[in-house]
Amino acid sequence: MANRTASKTAGTNKSFIDRMGGQKFIVLIIVIVMFIFFCAMSPQFRKYTTVVSILDYSYYIALMAIGVTFPLLTAGVDLSIGTGLICYSLIGGYLVVHQGWPVAAGMLVTVLMGVIFGVINGCLVALMDLPAFLATLCTCMITRGFGALVVGGYGIPWPTATAPGGWFRSIFKIKIADQNIPIGFLWIILLVIVMSFVLNHTKMGRYTRAIGSNKEATRLSGVNVKFYHVMAYVICGLFAGLAAIAYSAIFATVQPGSGAGFELDAIGGAIVGGTSMTGAVGSITGTLVGVFVICLLKTGLPFIGLTANWQQIITGLVLIAAVLFDILKRKKEGN
Amino acid sequence: MKKKVLAVLLGGCMVAGLAAGCGSNDGGNTADSGDSGDGGSSYHFEVVVKSFQSTYWQAAIQGIDAAVEELGVTVNTTGPNAESDIADQVNMLNNAISQNPDGIALAANDQSAVLDSLQDALDAEIPVVCFDTGVPDAPEGSVIATIATDNESAGAVAAENMYEVIKDTIANATEQVRIGEVNQDATSANISGRGMGFINKMKELIEADGKTVAVIGNQFYVDQVENNGDEGSADVIIEVAVPAQTTVELSATEASNIMTKEDTIAIFGSNQVTAEGVLTANQNLSVLAATPDEGIVGVGFDAGATLKAAVADGTLIGAVTQAPVDQGNLAIKALYDYCEGKEVSDIATDSYWYDAENMEDADIAPNLYD
Numbered sequence: 222m223a224n225r226t227a228s229k230t231a232g233t234n235k236s237f238i239d240r241m242g243g244q245k246f247i248v249l250i251i252v253i254v255m256f257i258f259f260c261a262m263s264p265q266f267r268k269y270t271t272v273v274s275i276l277d278y279s280y281y282i283a284l285m286a287i288g289v290t291f292p293l294l295t296a297g298v299d300l301s302i303g304t305g306l307i308c309y310s311l312i313g314g315y316l317v318v319h320q321g322w323p324v325a326a327g328m329l330v331t332v333l334m335g336v337i338f339g340v341i342n343g344c345l346v347a348l349m350d351l352p353a354f355l356a357t358l359c360t361c362m363i364t365r366g367f368g369a370l371v372v373g374g375y376g377i378p379w380p381t382a383t384a385p386g387g388w389f390r391s392i393f394k395i396k397i398a399d400q401n402i403p404i405g406f407l408w409i410i411l412l413v414i415v416m417s418f419v420l421n422h423t424k425m426g427r428y429t430r431a432i433g434s435n436k437e438a439t440r441l442s443g444v445n446v447k448f449y450h451v452m453a454y455v456i457c458g459l460f461a462g463l464a465a466i467a468y469s470a471i472f473a474t475v476q477p478g479s480g481a482g483f484e485l486d487a488i489g490g491a492i493v494g495g496t497s498m499t500g501a502v503g504s505i506t507g508t509l510v511g512v513f514v515i516c517l518l519k520t521g522l523p524f525i526g527l528t529a530n531w532q533q534i535i536t537g538l539v540l541i542a543a544v545l546f547d548i549l550k551r552k553k554e555g556n
Numbered sequence: 557m558k559k560k561v562l563a564v565l566l567g568g569c570m571v572a573g574l575a576a577g578c579g580s581n582d583g584g585n586t587a588d589s590g591d592s593g594d595g596g597s598s599y600h601f602e603v604v605v606k607s608f609q610s611t612y613w614q615a616a617i618q619g620i621d622a623a624v625e626e627l628g629v630t631v632n633t634t635g636p637n638a639e640s641d642i643a644d645q646v647n648m649l650n651n652a653i654s655q656n657p658d659g660i661a662l663a664a665n666d667q668s669a670v671l672d673s674l675q676d677a678l679d680a681e682i683p684v685v686c687f688d689t690g691v692p693d694a695p696e697g698s699v700i701a702t703i704a705t706d707n708e709s710a711g712a713v714a715a716e717n718m719y720e721v722i723k724d725t726i727a728n729a730t731e732q733v734r735i736g737e738v739n740q741d742a743t744s745a746n747i748s749g750r751g752m753g754f755i756n757k758m759k760e761l762i763e764a765d766g767k768t769v770a771v772i773g774n775q776f777y778v779d780q781v782e783n784n785g786d787e788g789s790a791d792v793i794i795e796v797a798v799p800a801q802t803t804v805e806l807s808a809t810e811a812s813n814i815m816t817k818e819d820t821i822a823i824f825g826s827n828q829v830t831a832e833g834v835l836t837a838n839q840n841l842s843v844l845a846a847t848p849d850e851g852i853v854g855v856g857f858d859a860g861a862t863l864k865a866a867v868a869d870g871t872l873i874g875a876v877t878q879a880p881v882d883q884g885n886l887a888i889k890a891l892y893d894y895c896e897g898k899e900v901s902d903i904a905t906d907s908y909w910y911d912a913e914n915m916e917d918a919d920i921a922p923n924l925y926d
Contacts, residue, residue, distance in 0.1 A: 265816040270840045274812055277840065278805045365637065374614045375926055378861040401840055472804050473832055473862040478607065478638045482801065519806065524813050528774055529742075529800040536800075 244495035244547060245507040251543075252513045259521035266524040273394070276403040279516040280393060280467040281306065283409050285487035286494075286512045287416055287505055288460025291453040293491055294420075296433040296500025297346055297353030299454060301338060301360035302461040303483030308368030309334040310465040310475045314377035317386065324379075324386040331469070332462035338364060339458015343451030361481070369477035376476045379469045390470045405467065409509070412463075416456075417505040429453050433500025490515045493543040514539065598628055599895050601888060602652035603661045604645060605635035606688065611860055612828070612880050615925040616663070616688070619884030627892050632657075642666040649673045653680060659891035661884075663688040667745065674698040683894050687887040688880075689746060701890045701900045705878040707746050710857075710907035711753025714824055714876045717909050718855045719761045721873055722822050725848040726767060726792060733848075734793040736814035736823035738830040740802050742776035750857065751826050752780055755794055767791040774798045793819075799833070807833025815841050821848040824855045828863060831856030831875065835866050844871050859924040867912060874911030877923045882906075 259266045285302045292299045313331030316322040322330075338360060345356035380386035393405030420426035428449040431439040440446040469475060494511025496503025518539060522532040603620060605613045617633060624631050634652065636644035645665045652660050653676050660677060662684055664670045670691060677684050678698035686694075690702040718735075726733060735758065739751040755777065759769045770790035771781045777796040778784065787793065795814055799806035807830045814820055815837055825831030834854055838844045845851030856863050856875035866872045882905050890900045910920050 263813075265813055268816055270816065271812065273840045274809070274837070278809070369608065369637070374608050375611050376860055376862075378865075378926075381865065472836060474804075474860060476829075479803065481638075482803075519800075520809050523797070523799075523806075523809050529798050532800040 244550065245504065245510055247546070248494055248507065248510045248514060248543070252510060252517060255514070255517045255521065259517065259524060263521075263524040263526075266521060270401070271520070271524070273401050273403045275516055275520045276406050277394065277471045278520065279512060280405045280409060280471065281464040282483070282486045282490060282516060283509060283512045284412070284460050284464035284467055285483065286490040286508045287412060288457040288464070289484070289487050290416075290420075290491050290496055290503055290505060290508045291429055291456045292342075292346075292353060292357075293488070293496045293498065294429050294433045294500055294503050295353075295436075295450060295453045296498075297453070298357060298488065298498070299342060299457045299461075300354065300357040300484050301342060301364055302457065302464070302487060303485070304361050304365040304368070304480040305335065305338050305458070305461045306465045306468055306483060307475060307477070307480030308364035309338075309462050310379075310469045311368040311372045311377050311477055313465070314379050314469060314475055315372050317379065318377055324389050328389060328466055331465045332459065335458045335460070335462020335465060336455060337458070339455040339461070340451065342458065343454030346454060347447050347450035361484075365478065365481065372477055374477060376474045378474045381473065389466070393467060393470045405470075413505050413509050420505055425449065425452060430501045486515050486519075487512070489540055492547075493540065495547060497547070511543075514543070598630065599658035599892065600630045600632070600655075601659045601661060601891050602655055602657040603631055603633040603884075603887070604649050604652055604663065605633060606645070606663045606665050607637065607639045607641075608635045611925045612858065613663075615880040615923065616884035618922075619881035619886075620661075620888055622881075623885045623888035623892075627888065629888065629892060631888065635663075636665070639665050642669050646670060646673060650676070653677050653682060656680065657682060658895050659683045659685065661685045661687055661887040661891060662691075664691050665689075667691050667693065671695065683891060685887045685890045685894075685900075687883045700894050701902055703883050703886045703890065703903045703905060705746075705883075705907050706904040707749030708753035708756075709904075710876050710878065711750035711755075711826065712757035713907055713909050714750075714826075714855050714857065715754045715757035715761065717874055717876075717911075718822055718824060718853060719758060721846075721853050722848050723761075723765065725821055726762060727765060729791065732791060732793060732819055734795055734814070734817055734820045736811070736820055737773075737777075737794060737796045737826060738807055738811050738814075738823070738833060739774070739777070739796065739798050739826045740807070740830050742774055742798050747827060748776070751777055751796065754824055754826065755781060755796070758794060762792050769794060771796065799830075802829055804829055804832050804836055808836035809833075811837040812841065815843055815852055820852055822853040822855070824857075826857050828856075828858040828860050831858065831863055831872070832860070835862060835871065838871065846870055846873060859926075861926045864915065864924055864926070867910065867915060870912055874909055876907050876909055877920070878907050879905040879923050880925070881922050 289299050289302055309331045312334055313327040316330055317324055317327035342357055342360055345351045346353045382390045395402050395404055428444050432446060432450055436446060490512035491508040493514050494507030496508060518536050522535060607613055620631060634648045642665050646669050649670060650673055660682055674684060675695045678695050683700045684698055685701050686699050687703040690704050691699060737754060740747050742748060755771055762769050768785045768790045769792045770785035770787045771778050771794045772787050773796035797810035799810050811834045814823060823834055825834040843851045844854040854872040856872050859877050863875055867875055886903055894900050908920050914920055
């Protein structure tokens with residue numbers, strides 16, 4: 222680990238790519254190349270509405286991915302964000318649709334539920350020393366059951382854009398002169414900037430990395446490791462809650478029992494963007510770029526006429542290539 | 557020290573939460589209902605549904621509850637979390653058999669996984685009624701009746717009603733036109749049945765009016781088409797799409813791909829998820845309309861609040877709903893009749909076309925669950 226960090230900072234003979242941000246930069250180029258490729262291959266893909274759709278379907282994955290970068294940096298993981306997202310949205314939506322709560326209050330509860338489950342995950346992992354994989358797998362199951370239980374198995378339709386209370390859908394998309402403007406992307410960029418600052422310029426961020434690098438050494442140097450370790454999961458939960466809002470705002474109905482597998486898109490995006498599963502290495506901007514690799518594959522492959530089985534095979538191959546590239550690069554740096 | 561206390565407290569909270577969760581979970585997952593208590597004539601049935609987490613099954617349970625009240629029997633309903641939890645469902649079925657009830661109503665998630673259990677039921681002389689989905693290879697004598705939607709004809713109902721609206725456009729078209737179909741998967745008998753039902757009926761109707769049809773897209777569906785036309789020269793293309801996973805988002809992407817093609821005149825989403833996918837795609841495209849002259853004609857399947865709203869406001873010209881309430885109800889009645897020594901036989905339940913005009917009607921509305 223020390224080796225790795227040293228070569229990153231010491232590099233007097235850094236390559237152009239490293240100066241531009243290393244893997245992030247390459248992944249960004251991959252995103253652009255993929256986009257151009259899909260545009261060239263499919264006249265339908267070239268349309269403005271397709272771009273809006275890609276952005277629409279990327280918000281909730283991007284938000285989950287920003288959050289899950291923190292547990293990943295501590296060498297942990299949070300598998301509960303996917304089913305959690307659905308659970309929080311179901312509970313918030315239930316209060317709005319069936320209990321007559323104002324939409325803003327429902328949204329607040331949705332985000333709060335995310336934070337609560339973040340605290341629970343954090344306590345299980347950091348205070349009770351459960352392996353992160355196991356602890357969050359359990360909360361994944363709990364949120365899946367809990368959400369369905371609260372709504373009694375029924376899907377929750379958050380208010381539509383034109384209905385009373387539908388204003389919250391315009392947080393992510395507004396209509397100007399009959400054109401949909403995907404303003405949600407601005408919020409994502411803003412949150413990426415804020416969280417990048419938190420990760421790189423605050424104690425919270427530095428200690429998160431330190432825990433992932435060497436937890437014992439961090440503790441011995443007097444850091445309140447447990448607090449910061451819990452906080453990594455709380456941030457993740459908070460963003461899962463925000464992702465729940467994004468999901469509710471983009472899709473018409475939230476179905477209980479769904480959500481399993483969403484977390485893999487988010488974690489996959491973070492990994493493609495250069496976050497290491499062994500902790501300490503990674504960045505928020507990298508995660509965002511990685512998410513767009515996933516989202517472009519999900520949207521683009523159907524548009525070039527590839528059927529379901531091929532979509533999955535190609536997505537798998539691209540992820541292997543991305544992770545392999547990361548490993549090779551690190552080995553080279555290690556030498 | 558403080559932290560340890562905190563940790564213990566939090567641990568306690570979690571355990572308490574889990575216990576509470578499990579406790580109420582039992583309440584949610586097993587609906588004990590009705591108890592006539594007059595000995596002799598009261599039967600106990602076990603019901604295993606496909607999943608508790610979907611509105612469709614909640615509607616089926618309504619029908620079951622109504623039968624319970626009417627017949628004075630007791631029923632215990634269980635089901636796995638998701639329709640993909642096949643092993644869980646087999647466990648639940650085995651548990652149900654070991655309770656030695658007077659009968660079992662089963663909506664099987666997988667037609668082959670339940671075969672051994674059905675043999676056990678037969679050995680234990682417990683009659684089984686399959687509802688929603690049949691088990692074609694069930695051991696002889698184990699399943700006394702199957703109560704299910706005829707999915708082929710349900711798909712055909714969608715095709716007939718869609719064709720009414722688009723037939724003039726097809727007749728007058730000078731260039732190739734395209735009809736889309738989004739199917740959730742190419743594996744389950746229900747979805748592929750209604751997918752093919754739609755394709756075959758649409759092809760039949762178009763060819764009867766003297767035009768040619770080519771079916772393209774997902775290989776599973778294309779391979780089942782008899783006398784498929786040539787994509788290059790056909791008057792009408794039916795394009796079949798299947799998303800890589802059964803999410804609204806991927807269904808929407810597949811739908812967008814078809815709906816952005818210039819020659820598309822109509823699209824059919826063959827279950828709730830894919831129909832909502834069509835509607836989600838339409839949020840950005842705004843192409844769905846009442847006639848092919850104004851845009852693309854959309855048809856859905858099943859119900860749910862979102863779909864119902866779209867049918868009511870005319871975004872979709874209509875949709876096909878099955879009869880989950882009837883199915884649950886008839887399954888219990890068939891078991892009861894069998895126990896009373898009456899003849900029981902298979903029942904194909906109806907599927908209904910509903911649109912903005914008839915969705916409030918008495919025979920339609922109860923099957924339009926939220």
